[in-house]
Amino acid sequence: MSTLSYALADSATMVRRQIKHMRRYPSMTLQLVGLPVVFLLLFVYVFGGTLGNGLGAGPGGRGEYLDYVTPGILLMAVAAVSMGTAISVSMDMTEGIVARFRTMAIARMSVLTGHVIGAMLQTYLAVAVVLGVALAIGFRPNASVVEWVAAAGVLGMLAFALTWLTVATGLVAKTVESASNLPQPLVFLPFLGSGFVPTDSMPVGLRWFAEYQPFTPIIETLRGLLLGTGIGNSWIAAVAWSAGIALVSYLWAKRLYNRQA
Numbered sequence: 001m002s003t004l005s006y007a008l009a010d011s012a013t014m015v016r017r018q019i020k021h022m023r024r025y026p027s028m029t030l031q032l033v034g035l036p037v038v039f040l041l042l043f044v045y046v047f048g049g050t051l052g053n054g055l056g057a058g059p060g061g062r063g064e065y066l067d068y069v070t071p072g073i074l075l076m077a078v079a080a081v082s083m084g085t086a087i088s089v090s091m092d093m094t095e096g097i098v099a100r101f102r103t104m105a106i107a108r109m110s111v112l113t114g115h116v117i118g119a120m121l122q123t124y125l126a127v128a129v130v131l132g133v134a135l136a137i138g139f140r141p142n143a144s145v146v147e148w149v150a151a152a153g154v155l156g157m158l159a160f161a162l163t164w165l166t167v168a169t170g171l172v173a174k175t176v177e178s179a180s181n182l183p184q185p186l187v188f189l190p191f192l193g194s195g196f197v198p199t200d201s202m203p204v205g206l207r208w209f210a211e212y213q214p215f216t217p218i219i220e221t222l223r224g225l226l227l228g229t230g231i232g233n234s235w236i237a238a239v240a241w242s243a244g245i246a247l248v249s250y251l252w253a254k255r256l257y258n259r260q261a
Contacts, residue, residue: 014110014111014113014114014115014118015113015114015117015118015121017114017118018088018114018115018117018118018119019118019121021088021118022118028084028087029084029122029125029126032077032080032081032083032084032122032126033077033080033081033125033126033129033130035076035080035187036073036074036076036077036080036126036130037130037133039073039076040069040070040073040130040133040134040137041133041137043065043069043073043196044062044065044066044069044137045062047065048061048062048065048066048069049062049065051065051069051196051197052064052065052066052068055198062138063138066134066137066138066139067139067140067141067227068223069195069196070130070131070134070139070226071195071219071222071223071226072190072193072194072195072196072219073130073134073190073195074127074130074131074155074222075155075158075189075190075195075215075218075219075222076187076195077123077126077127077129077130078123078126078127078155078158078159078162079162079183079186079187079189079190080126080187081119081122081123081126081159082119082123082162082163082165082166082183083166083180083183083184083186083187084119084122085115085116085119085163085166085167086166086167086169086170086173086179086180086182086183087170087176087179087180088115088170089112089115089166089167089170089171089179090170090171090173090175090178090179090180091176092111092115093170093171093260094175094176109254111257112167112253112254112257115163115167116164116167119159119163119166120156120159120160120163123155123156123159124152124155124156127155141226141227141228142227142228143225143226143227143228147225147226147228148225150225151222151225154218154221154222154225154238155222157238157239157242157243157246158218158238158242160242160246161241161242161243161245161246161249162183162186162245164245164246164249164250164253165183165186165245165249166183166186167249167253168249168253168256169182169183171253171256171257171260189213189214189215190215190219192206192209192213193210193213193215193216193219194210194216194219194220194223195215195219199211199216214242217234217235217236217237217238217241218234218238218241220232220234220238221234221235221238
């Protein structure tokens with residue numbers, strides 16, 4: 001077998017390891033999936049009537065707000081799963097399993113590759129659950145097949161970028177507790193963007209931040225694809241942010257891992 005074949009085989013083994021962890025400890029997955037579902041139900045049923053009337057277009061009400069907020073909740077689900085990746089990586093680093101792997105003839109980066117691919121699978125599971133709940137309570141997207149594929153690609157881009165970022169934070173954290181705290185702001189970034197209310201309703205300083213932070217163009221792209229409202233140039237910023245975060249985070253994670261392992 002070639003070096004590449006060995007690396008792929010080792011990565012596949014590490015992916016199976018992550019899947020077994022998810023099956024053996026389902027409470028972590030339930031917690032990560034449950035958070036965005038709770039926020040979805042809370043905002044739609046408690047605040048949706050009032051916030052929907054304030055959107056300024058369409059009939060207003062809870063149904064319109066559900067359509068508006070669902071893309072932001074989907075991004076929250078992606079961020080929540082990536083937070084679990086930081087915890088998983090930190091546990092591997094602090095509990096000595098990586099030191100054990102270092103004594104074995106395996107590709108060095110396969111450990112991190114297993115975390116990333118496992119997190120991507122977990123992300124799509126979380127997104128499917130959140131989307132299923134949204135559809136059950138009245139979310140009615142009008143995307144075509146191509147737009148659904150594009151929306152899945154947008155979520156995949158973000159998941160890949162945030163997963164490598166949280167892999168790096170898991171490596172840099174000294175304890176599992178700190179690893180769980182470092183990525184938490186990612187879960188709440190949709191609140192400081194266009195995830196829950198339009199940015200033009202915010203004060204000037206906050207509006208400037210909301211319009212230029214990475215989640216807003218991704219939310220607008222996803223919203224346009226799912227609801228057929230058009231995406232304009234937001235997809236360019238969405239791709240640029242995702243690619244930039246992924247590249248910087250990968251290089252950071254690789255450097256940290258090579259230094260520690």
